Amino acid sequence: MSFTLPSLTYPYHALEPFFDEQTMKIHHTKHHQAYIDNANAALADLPEFSNLSIIELIQKLNNLPNQKKTILRNNAGGHINHSLFWKFLKKNTTLQGSLKDAIEYNFSSISFFKDRFEKTAISHFGSGWVWLIKQYNTLSIVSTANQDNPLMGTDISGTNGYPILGLDIWEHAYYLKYQNRRLDYIKSFWNVVNWDEVSAQFNQV
Structure with missing residues (x-):
């Protein structure tokens, strides 16, 4: 079995003007x-x-x-x-239900959660990812280097859990539009989060 490129469920321009x-x-x-x-x-x-x-x-x-x-x-x-x-990407979805409750429970408020996510992303040195992970009904924000994933386990990725939301912070993900303005790219992410998919992942694991 060979891996194949998954088709997107939306056209490449669907996330404009946030992701070009x-x-x-x-x-x-x-x-x-x-x-x-x-x-x-x-x-x-x-x-x-x-x-x-x-x-x-x-x-x-x-x-x-x-x-x-x-x-x-x-x-x-x-x-x-x-x-x-x-x-994880789609415009015009709403954070609600059990996922919203869990985020508020684990991070005190939605605004604090977003602030913590942004600070984790902007402080990550070099290429990598920022994740919202679920482990034993607890939500945490973590970052991984390069193309590591929390599912690889602590000995490889430095963390462990099931990723229910992730942001690519490699320069290739944003440099054409945002150049070196990583924080602008990170903040734009909230406009294209597919909260329906994140909620489905949260309820699945």
Whole structure:
């Protein structure tokens, strides 16, 4: 089984003016596709791993041969991270219900949650991701380096939990529109969060 690029459920211009069409197209068809191609190439001579789902694979990185571990950590990680990211994006949805209650319970208020998320993102050095994760019915905000994912476990990603929301803070995600204004990009994220999908993830795990 080879990994394939997931289709988006919306056109590339759907998130304008917050996430621009050109960046979305390049991000999806070039960057994400490259992670998939590299992961598939690395798995070509690993039949015992090639039939795993992407989540199963990143949870078994420590079982990989040493010469394959880093390339699959980076590229299988890039595939799962972006596959999640596209689902988290949609304009004009509303934070409500049990997810809203849980965020208020864990972070005191929605505004404090957003502030904490933004500060985690802006203070992360270099490339990586910021996540809202759920673990044992507790919500936490964490960041991971490069293409690491919390599902990889603490020994690899430095954290552990199920990501229910994530923001890509690699420069390729925002540089065409925002240049070095990472904070502007981070703040724009709230205009395109698909709270319906985040709520579904929250209730699923």
